[in-house]
Amino acid sequence: AQTVTQSQPEMSVQEAETVTLSCTYDTSENNYYLFWYKQPPSRQMILVIRQEAYKQQNATENRFSVNFQKAAKSFSLKISDSQLGDTAMYFCAFMTPLGSGNTGKLIFGQGTTLQVKP
Amino acid sequence: EAQVTQNPRYLITVTGKKLTVTCSQNMNHEYMSWYRQDPGLGLRQIYYSMNVEVTDKGDVPEGYKVSRKEKRNFPLILESPSPNQTSLYFCASSLRWYTEAFFGQGTRLTVV
Numbered sequence A: 001a002q003t004v005t006q007s008q009p010e011m012s013v014q015e016a017e018t019v020t021l022s023c024t025y026d027t028s029e030n031n032y033y034l035f036w037y038k039q040p041p042s043r044q045m046i047l048v049i050r051q052e053a054y055k056q057q058n059a060t061e062n063r064f065s066v067n068f069q070k071a072a073k074s075f076s077l078k079i080s081d082s083q084l085g086d087t088a089m090y091f092c093a094f095m096t097p098l099g100s101g102n103t104g105k106l107i108f109g110q111g112t113t114l115q116v117k118p
Numbered sequence B: 001e002a003q004v005t006q007n008p009r010y011l012i013t014v015t016g017k018k019l020t021v022t023c024s025q026n027m028n029h030e031y032m033s034w035y036r037q038d039p040g041l042g043l044r045q046i047y048y049s050m051n052v053e054v055t056d057k058g059d060v061p062e063g064y065k066v067s068r069k070e071k072r073n074f075p076l077i078l079e080s081p082s083p084n085q086t087s088l089y090f091c092a093s094s095l096r097w098y099t100e101a102f103f104g105q106g107t108r109l110t111v112v
Helices: none
Strands: A003-005 A010-014 A019-021 A024-026 A033-039 A046-052 A064-069 A074-079 A088-095 A106-108 A112-117 B004-007 B010-013 B019-025 B031-038 B042-051 B054-057 B076-078 B087-094 B107-111
Touching: A003 A088, A003 A106, A010 A019, A019 A112, A024 A074, A033 A064, A033 A074, A046 A064, A046 A074, A074 A088, A088 B042, A106 B042, B004 B087, B010 B019, B019 B031, B019 B087, B019 B107
Parallel strands: A010 A112, B010 B107
Antiparallel strands: A003 A024, A019 A074, A033 A046, A033 A088, A064 A074, A088 A106, A088 A112, B004 B019, B019 B076, B031 B042, B031 B087, B042 B054, B087 B107
């Protein structure tokens, strides 16, 4: 079974500092997609960053970057220069190609609640 | 504005009373799905639809029904809600199954 594990239920960081959220996944697939979603108190699910497994280069989006280690099945999210607006729950998610019993669904981790302190 | 709209945002109902949560997207997306979010479990897929008239079960379909009569609408139906269906529900859509998923605002459902 394909699973996603976020081992840090809660984290905190001081404003302007850097924080890294961990994510590991388990799959036998070679081609897949990985995502980080942010869920602020408003409950809206917002895509932060996306990574294709066939790309060796780590994805970046402004202050957000990932460390994708395919062999280790690890996909951590680094937030630089943390801002108060980054306070949210963060979900790591995994998607396999359609077919062979896969439905194109997103498989989510349990979430990490990040508190940015002033 | 491109968006996925769910209604209602909050709903309290009693066991056994049929309800429908609506979902509509204005982006001409082909792929739509429903997820439920529960503490410690993340989000799990309930049903999905590849296109009009094409729907299939996700990981937790028991107790739910869906339909896709039009491309933009994908309602979630609970024929006989039970307390274990108390959860936060999200509708999502994407242009294709592998492209970015856009989520609705969520529906907080409580079944008493």
